[in-house]
Amino acid sequence: MTQSLNSKSPTADAAFQNHIQNLEENGFTIASNVLTEDELRFLRGAIDSIYATYDPERDGLRKVEGYHFASNLVNKGAFFESIFLRSPVYDLARHLLGEDCILSSLNSLEPLKNQGNQGLHRDGPPVPDTGPIVANSLWAIDDMSKANGATRLVPGSHKTDAPPPDDEAGVVYAKIPAGSVIIINAHILHGASANPSGRRRRVMHGYFTRRGLPQQLEQRKYLSPEVQDRLSPLVRNVLALDDD
Ligand SMILES: O=C(O)CCC(=O)C(=O)O
Numbered sequence: 494m495t496q497s498l499n500s501k502s503p504t505a506d507a508a509f510q511n512h513i514q515n516l517e518e519n520g521f522t523i524a525s526n527v528l529t530e531d532e533l534r535f536l537r538g539a540i541d542s543i544y545a546t547y548d549p550e551r552d553g554l555r556k557v558e559g560y561h562f563a564s565n566l567v568n569k570g571a572f573f574e575s576i577f578l579r580s581p582v583y584d585l586a587r588h589l590l591g592e593d594c595i596l597s598s599l600n601s602l603e604p605l606k607n608q609g610n611q612g613l614h615r616d617g618p619p620v621p622d623t624g625p626i627v628a629n630s631l632w633a634i635d636d637m638s639k640a641n642g643a644t645r646l647v648p649g650s651h652k653t654d655a656p657p658p659d660d661e662a663g664v665v666y667a668k669i670p671a672g673s674v675i676i677i678n679a680h681i682l683h684g685a686s687a688n689p690s691g692r693r694r695r696v697m698h699g700y701f702t703r704r705g706l707p708q709q710l711e712q713r714k715y716l717s718p719e720v721q722d723r724l725s726p727l728v729r730n731v732l733a734l735d736d737d
Contacts, residue, residue: 508581509581509584509585512524512581512585512676513585513588516585516588516589516676516677516678518648518649519646519648519649520646520648520649520650520651520652520677520678520680520681521646521648521667521675521676521677521678521681521683522585522675522676523667523669523673523674523675523676524581524582524585524673524674524676525669525670525672525673526672526673527579527581527582527632527672527673527674528632528634528671528672528674529672530672532572532672533634533671533672535572536572536634536695536697537634537635537693537695539569539570539572540563540601540634540695540697541695543563543566543569543601544561544562544563544601544603547562547563547564551565551715552564552565552568552715553565553710553711553714553715554598554600554709554710557602559604559605559608559609560602560603560604560605560608560609560685561601561602561603561605561695562600562601562602562603563600563601564598564599564600564710565599565710565715565716566599566600566601566697567596567599567712567716567720567732568715568716568717568720573599574720574723574724574728575725575728576599576699577596577599577630577699577701577731578727578728578731581676582630582674582676582699583701583731585628585630585676586628586630586676586699586701589624589625589628589678589701590624590625590626590627590628590701590702590703591703591704593704593730594628594701594702594703594704594731595701595702595703595704595708595731595732595733595736596699596700596701596708596712596731596732596733597627597700597701597702597706597708597709597710598698598700598708598709598710599697599698599699599700599710600697600698600700600709600710601634601695601696601697601698602685602696602698603642603693603694603695603696604641604642604685604686604687604688604694605688605691606688606689606690606691607687607688607689607691608687608688609642609685609686609687609688610684610685610686610687611684611685611686612657612684613645613647613657613658613661613664613682613683613684614657614682614683614684615650615651615679615680615681615682615683616629616679616680616700617679617680618680619653619654619680620651620652620678620680625651625678625679625680626680626702626703626706627679627680627700627701627702628676628677628678628679628700628701628702629676629677629679629698629699629700629701630674630675630676630677630698630699630700630701631644631667631674631675631677631696631697631698632674632696632697632698632699633669633670633671633672633673633674633675633696634671634695634696634697635671635692635693635694635695636669636670636671637667637668637669637671637694637696638666638668639666639668639686640688640689640690640692641688641689641690641691641692641693641694642685642686642687642688642694643666643667643668643669643686643694644666644667644675644683644684644685644686644696645661645664645665645666645667645683645684645685645686646664646665646667646675646677646681646682646683647663647664647665647681647682647683648663648665648681649663650663650681650682651678651680651681655682657682666686679700704733704736705736708733712732712733712734713732713733713734716732716734721734
């Protein structure tokens, strides 16, 4: 059992235990109302201006064709500097990856009209005997459905090393309202789907890994000195800024 970072001790309550059961059985779980309406309003504006000014050199990862994309979000304003710790997201990542797990990257992805059908993939290898090494959290900034590119998942596939099915057998679409977060054992087969309607589908990805493994975006390298200077010890630790 992990020790919670939050005063309400969510790791002890029934909802948290239900998330753990979902993660074990299906490889994913959905937390509702993680973001407030005010935060969603703020995020929609902020993410749009970040998409518009995205620079792969400065922000570390190349832009993906067919999508709006942004990386290095921790460097994009105070809101992003600790949002990834919010309950129950980071507590569930810790449950999967160990109490000292770290943020690997904070990105955002939006499939564009009639584009964006990602192949089903795992974010890591099949789960090693020692347990999962990657977890992801997908934060819906807009309502998400099959019509606008919902994340699709193959429940239970985190327990196998099967290749992605050609016919998409067993796939489910995460139809969720804005403000919800899907937390996944990122060894599960999953991917964004095509966006036939073109309706907005902004999702933020808080990607975690075990401490000691490489980050998708080396936070120490891409966060500005001003941001690094003002981060709390807790956040510095989760970003692995002071690790060897
Ligand atoms: O945004 C999504 O729906 C999933 C994204 C994903 O799996 C990825 O970018 O690797």
